[in-house]
Amino acid sequence: MRYGMNPHQQARILDGVGPRVINGEPSVINYLDALNAFALVREADTATGRPSATSFKHVSPAGAAIAGDVDTVAADLWRVQGVAPTSMFSAYVRARDADPKSSFGDVVALSRPVDRETAQFLRTVICDAVIAPGYEDGVAAELSAKRSGSFLVLEADDILPGVRGRERRDVHGVTIEQDRDTADIALALPDDGSLDLATRTDAILGLLTARYTQSNSVVFTRAGAAIGIGAGQQNRVDCVRLAGSKARTWWLRRHPFVDGLASVVGMGRQDRLNWQIRFAGHEMTRGQLEEFTQLFGTEARAQYDDPTWRDAHTATLDGVTMTSDGYLPFRDNVEHAGEFGVTTIVEPGGSTRTAEVVDAARILGITHVQTGLRLFHH
Known part of the structure; x- marks a missing residue:
């Protein structure tokens, strides 16, 4: 190599x-x-x-x-x-x-x-x-x-010819062998009509994405695309918040303020995209704010400083399916998910507080599905 x-x-x-x-x-x-x-x-x-x-x-x-x-x-x-x-x-x-x-x-x-x-x-x-x-x-x-x-x-x-039923890894002189994860994800989902075809497809894509994402991980999917992936966090609620913030930025990029940001002569596609993401996510440094104002004008700066349109537009995001590679340990995971348009949650279940998680989903009108299948990946 x-x-x-x-x-x-x-x-x-x-x-x-x-x-x-x-x-x-x-x-x-x-x-x-x-x-x-x-x-x-x-x-x-x-x-x-x-x-x-x-x-x-x-x-x-x-x-x-x-x-x-x-x-x-x-x-x-x-x-x-x-x-x-x-x-x-x-x-x-x-x-x-x-x-x-x-x-x-x-x-x-x-x-x-x-x-x-x-x-x-x-x-x-x-x-x-x-x-x-x-x-x-x-x-x-x-x-x-x-x-x-x-x-x-x-x-x-x-199918890669090198794939075997078992896989090995050497870590600091120790060789570890385990079965390859070949669990059928589709079979883990209920087939009782509780999930319509579009939601079931989003759930499958989300679970497969989580299978190949560094744990802990949470995936937000919508209309056949993962719009927010929270990877590699040490606690699950941070995964939810990270995936949610990415999905929120994705959705805010569709707001007329962001999509309609003025074109700047000579500015390339990637630079314009970076400014749109900073604008949508309200994540500029002081130096970037000064440059942003010079490039796009005082009206765009006023829009950046105004928090109301972001909250209003985020509230219109819906139809999001959240999948988790491990069980949700507390109800705050559900409550945060509800702020980002999540209408279906798919997780393994089995936490000592899963009943509280189920209750939180019921109160928020979120469909809650337990697969019994953990998908950690490292």
């Missing part, structure tokens, strides 16, 4: 058959991202029957989605029009749009072969690698030219 976790660490593959390297040299993190990302999209495609994509950063997804409608805000931002809602391309645009700040420099995983339309888009965004089960004629060569020829292009079979 190019290097290990860091440039000062050497690394090599000792065993197993992984994805084919068409171009570039992977580091350990590139490889871990690619393997986990590809497993996620292949499982999502199999479970939903729709093309699936994910944007991976540091061994957790920043976004994940199945093919679907690309709304006008995303279409305008990413400068793509007329994207077919059944296409592989639509899945990645939706996945990247979920948390584009985190997707900057991502590893892209696609569940189906890369077509020219998707490849041309990948050449316009900041990403480090792509893994897919194949490429249309000439597409792999086009992508290989990205980043002065260093862009990492990987090809994997539908």
Whole structure:
């Protein structure tokens, strides 16, 4: 490999058959991202029957989605029009749009072969690698030219031949072996009509995303896309709040104040996007506020300082499904979720206070589903 976790660490593959390297040299993190990302999209495609994509950063997804409608805000931002809602391309645009700040420099995983339309888009965004089960004629060569020829292009079979029933890890000289997590997520969900098809699909996508997200993790999904992922927190309520804040920012980017932020001559797409995210999330430093006012004017600054429109617009977000990789230990998880448009919660259950969690969901009118399936991932 190019290097290990860091440039000062050497690394090599000792065993197993992984994805084919068409171009570039992977580091350990590139490889871990690619393997986990590809497993996620292949499982999502199999479970939903729709093309699936994910944007991976540091061994957790920043976004994940199945093919679907690309709304006008995303279409305008990413400068793509007329994207077919059944296409592989639509899945990645939706996945990247979920948390584009985190997707900057991502590893892209696609569940189906890369077509020219998707490849041309990948050449316009900041990403480090792509893994897919194949490429249309000439597409792999086009992508290989990205980043002065260093862009990492990987090809994997539908099921990686190196996947075994058990997996091993060496940690400080200790070798640990365990069964690979192959639990059927769809079977863990009730099939009694309590979840309509759209919500059930969101729940499946959310659970699969949680399966490949560093624990603790909580995923907010809506209309076939993960719009907020809270990963790697030491307590579950912080996962909920983090996922909720990301979903809130995603929704606020659709507010006319944010979407209609004035264009600045010479400003690139990513810089404009960064300003929109800071504006929506009310997260500017003093220095950024001064620059923002100079760039966009006093009216935009007044909108930034006004808290009322953010709260009012957030209150219109609904139809969100929240999935959790571990049980919810306290009712505050539900109460925070309710502030971000969550109408369905899917979790393992089994906490000593699950009855309180169920009661909190009932009071807030949130459908509560217990799967009995924990999905920790490290």
